[in-house]
Amino acid sequence: MPEQDSRRPSVLITGGGAGLGEAMARRFAAAGYAVMVADLDEDRARGVAESLGASARWFVMDITDESAWTRAIEAVREEFGGLDVLVNNAGVAVGGSLEETSMEDWRWVIEIDLLGVVAGCKAFAPMMREQGRGHIINVASFAGFAAAPGINAYGTAKAGVVALSEMLRAELAPAGVEVSVLCPAFVKTRLTETMRAPDDSYQRRVERWMQNSGVTAEDVAQTVFAAVRRPRFMLLTHGNTRWAWRLKRWFPERYYRMLIKQVKKAERRARRG
Structure with missing residues (x-):
């Protein structure tokens, strides 16, 4: 990051009361950052912030509410005097094919997972542009480029x-503001608690994959922190997703054939019970 003034560096993390958000809050706090833990659940936000020490603050917010972002800007200015890192982490999950997923669930996940991120970027990009520094971390997912069925x-x-x-990175680069996108695969979090899907089998599969992933929330938090210290754009946290990302970019039809092969294999396993 560009050279900063003498104040303690600061970070605001949405969905900071649990899972990846909590792990990131703890990693940044350990490095001396003043942390604003933002979460829809007041008890979770307060609990994490209080456990981080006197320099941490908590903030209750619905990321789909534009007025909440306005209040977040005011809180950050009052508490920190500015913001060095914004982590747009809060999100939800929906399982199911196109036919299985209701329009209500489509609107729900896009409102939170996409437009909630848009709202966060729109809120804090002007502040960072004015500062001439800052870093926005947007939490996406391996699902964002995997093209896998069922999600x-x-x-x-x-x-x-x-x-x-990708576009925001180019827009903010002249102002000295960095942008990264985090694309983890399965990590053990509380995401399935609010997950919507046609039946319970989706949650069970996701929980099994989370349990067996070998990558922890703390591992992901370290990847994010390292990308702030030494900026990188695409943050891939699982080894198999790194080669999959490259294969899909360079050989899209080969990637598609590989994907279909895996889908058919999974269907055969399902039929065998």
Whole structure:
């Protein structure tokens, strides 16, 4: 990041009361950052902030509410005097194919996972542009470029976050503001608590994949922190997603054939019970 003044660096993390958000809050606090833990759940936000020490603050917000972002700007100016890092982390999940997913669930996931990120960027980009420094981390997902079936609405919302971040990076670069997009695969979090899907089998599969991923929330938090210290745009946290991302970019038809092969294999397993 560009050289800063003598004040303590600051970070605001949405969805900071649990899971990846909490892990990131703890990593930044350990490095001396003043942390604003923003969450829809007041008890979670307060609990994490109080556990981080006197320099941390908590803020209750619905990321889809533009007035909440206005209040967040005011709180950050009052508490920190500015903002060095914004992590747009809060999100929800929807499972199901196009046919299985209701329009209500499409609107729900896009409103939170995509437009909530847009709202955060719109709120704090002017402040960072004025400062001449800052870093925005938008949390997308491997689902945003995997093109995998069964997560149509969720994957579309996260793909939008990737595209938004690519364009915002170019828009803010002349002002000295960095942008990164985080695209983790499965990590053990509380995401399935609010997940919407046609039946419970989706949640069970996701929880099993989270349990077996081998990548922790703390690992992801370290990737994010390292990208702030030494800016990088695309943050891939799982080894298999790194080669998948490259394969899809360079050989899209080969990637598609590989994807279909995996889908058919999964269908055979399902039929065998």
